[in-house]
Amino acid sequence: MRADEPSAARVVLLGRPGCHLCDDAREVIARVSAELGVRWVERSIDDDPELLRRYAEQIPVTFVDGRRHDFWRVDEGRLRAALA
Numbered sequence: 001m002r003a004d005e006p007s008a009a010r011v012v013l014l015g016r017p018g019c020h021l022c023d024d025a026r027e028v029i030a031r032v033s034a035e036l037g038v039r040w041v042e043r044s045i046d047d048d049p050e051l052l053r054r055y056a057e058q059i060p061v062t063f064v065d066g067r068r069h070d071f072w073r074v075d076e077g078r079l080r081a082a083l084a
Contacts, residue, residue: 010083011040012063014055025060025074032079 013029015022026042033040045051045059055061058071064082 009039009041010065011038011069011079013040013042014045014051014061014063015042015059016044016046019059021072022060025062028074028076028079029062032076032083036080036083038083 011029011033013022013025015025029040032038043051045055055071060071060074061068062070062074062079064079069082070078
């Protein structure tokens with residue numbers, strides 16, 4: 001599955017191990033998703049050469065409902081509004 005294809009998860013986080021911005025994004029996404037009862041998944045760009053090529057300089061990248069939402073930082077208010 002590609003990050004921008006529809007799935008059962010409403011939120012997809014693209015990142016990589018050791019990325020401190022990814023850790024911050026994960027924390028916000030996990031909290032908001034749990035509060036709203038929304039499923040989310042995380043994918044490593046290291047596992048897909050095309051994702052690595054496209055997003056290496058932008059991680060973390062967040063998709064909501066299959067559309068690119070944010071990169072580098074996840075704004076909690078903006079995420080909540082997108083999921084409302």
